[in-house]
Amino acid sequence: MKIAILSAADVAGWYTATLMERGHEVTIGPFGHAPTAVTGMIEDGIEGVLILTEDDDNLEEIAARFTRATGRPIWRNMTEIPR
Numbered sequence: 001m002k003i004a005i006l007s008a009a010d011v012a013g014w015y016t017a018t019l020m021e022r023g024h025e026v027t028i029g030p031f032g033h034a035p036t037a038v039t040g041m042i043e044d045g046i047e048g049v050l051i052l053t054e055d056d057d058n059l060e061e062i063a064a065r066f067t068r069a070t071g072r073p074i075w076r077n078m079t080e081i082p083r
Contacts, residue, residue, distance in 0.1 A: 002045050003081065004029055006059040007052035015050065015078060022083055034061040041066055048073045050081065
């Protein structure tokens with residue numbers, strides 16, 4: 001599964017390694033302007049988003065727009081991600 005992690009880079013490293021060990025392909029954000037970011041994520045075939053922040057309005061907007069546009073999941077905890 002191709003997963004985008006929306007988080008500060010210093011937090012995403014551990015999650016990336018764990019998800020890759022589970023066989024997932026991972027992209028790390030932030031991705032900039034929300035409409036552009038969502039378009040890029042859709043074009044890249046992202047199948048779900050793991051968001052690891054609660055205080056970044058831009059990342060929250062990207063995640064919300066992504067799920068509205070695709071119906072694909074947003075996870076806030078790694079245990080929610082299918083193996």
